[in-house]
Amino acid sequence: MTGTNGNGNGAKIGTDKVKQGLAQMLKGGVIMDVMNVEQAKIAEAAGAVAVMALERIPADIRRDGGVARMSDPNMILEIKNAVTIPVMAKARIGHFVEAQILEACEVDYIDESEVLTMADEVNHIDKNVFNVPFVCGCRNIGEALRRCAEGAAMLRTKGEAGTGNIVEAVRHARTVQSEIKRLSVMTKDELFVAAKELRAPYELVKFVADNGRLPVVNFAAGGVATPADAALMMQLGMDGVFVGSGIFKSANPEARAAAIVKAVTHYKDPKVLMEVSTGLGPAMVGISDIKGDPVNFRDREGGEYMYAGVVPPKKELHGNTETQVYGSSWAN
């Protein structure tokens, strides 16, 4: 929202154009989760457009539970020094101090991520006050536009991270696409009610209706494990792909990383897709029964969470992330 056309040579940083512009530069590319310098170099050499530096990839967070937090700045800085492509890092939902620390690390993008344990069940980070841009997850257009209002400069589907199962990412991508189509045929008076029902700012709802697209770039994320998964998401209209656990939980990370990059570039060419899908070795095992899995990253949203603002009922302890957060002795 900063003015742009001032004369003289005052350079303006942290403007919407600059923040959203980097996401546009990443379009048609693959962003890979990496846990150390070695993996970051593998990702860069495979043609990744950016890396997401984190201590535990989502599959491990699912398995091990515990509170998942921002990574050690030292690890992020090491990765920053090792590669020339942009480096992203995750902050907990609502944890604006983690975001401040990541900004001080000069990461290129912050992912306010549902994969980490929520720090605030009601409020997300006010991303407008930061100079570093943010990417946020969304399941539907209401959630997407709420994040944009808070200042997100890039969106991604939430999917269900660490499962190696694309079904949720497909659901979120298709939901957003069909809602965009629905908005674009609405009359002007219907848009006011649509904004109310979507619980999103009217101006942003109107933007989507007028332009037939989201205000910012939207990537696929959460469950991409194969080149075919990546190309599927591209054909569904996504602007690019995040691959989390899919690469470094597979048998041959180098080959799989390069294959997914190639699949995203040539996503409309089945012959290339056949070539790159051949002989990659086993993909990550993954989780087929997402609904039955005790860990649910995708439904974490500030103000939307089941127990937001109220004392949660007493629960049985299973040892996963969710129950440990609420593993209290509160009486019902």
Next chain:
Amino acid sequence: MSTNNNTITIGVLALQGAFEEHQQCLEAISPNIRTVQIRTPDQLESIDGIVFPGGESTSMGLIGDVTTGLWDGLRNFVHNSGKPTWGTCAGMILLAERCIGTSAVITKGQSLIGGVDILVCRNYFGSQISSFEMSTPAPPAPFATVDATDDDDGKKDNDDSSFPGVFIRAPAILTAPPDVQVLGTVVAAPCRAAAVVLRELERKLEAGENVIQLGVVDALEERLMER
């Protein structure tokens, strides 16, 4: 598309990056302009000109390198076809003859198409947090006329003489020979990482590996002396 004679077809390299945005801008100029996405060498045959869009130059170079015949096809198009070529940001890096600040991982360095005799430094300004917008001198007539809407009421607005420049993890052109026409310049010190690269280059130059004058490095040394 009604009269094929008037239609100009512009190819936009679509390996990665902001290729759709370039297509939209080109098609907005005139209904006679058609754009095609270039991903394979055979697509180069039918185009009248090519645009190398912005994006991640490392990725573009790597993706292009593993696509059979594409790099040779592009080199041939740029160097031998005599057709116009445009490079934006990362696309400009690909068109540079020399580039510094490439990744430590990629041993053979940035894969360049070449064609413009300039020396480019990648990520000159630093990380995303140092990315900025600023007014730059307006380009000369053939480019400036596209947006000339308020010409008729005299030149009261100073905006006519400036052009919005957006620098996102941007490269810098450090040297250009006299026969390259420079449309505008921005004075800026390099970021820490770029400064290290530039000083290393300076050291190599002093060791006699190559002879290029680098004014920027001199300015940097002065700044470092002040601290």
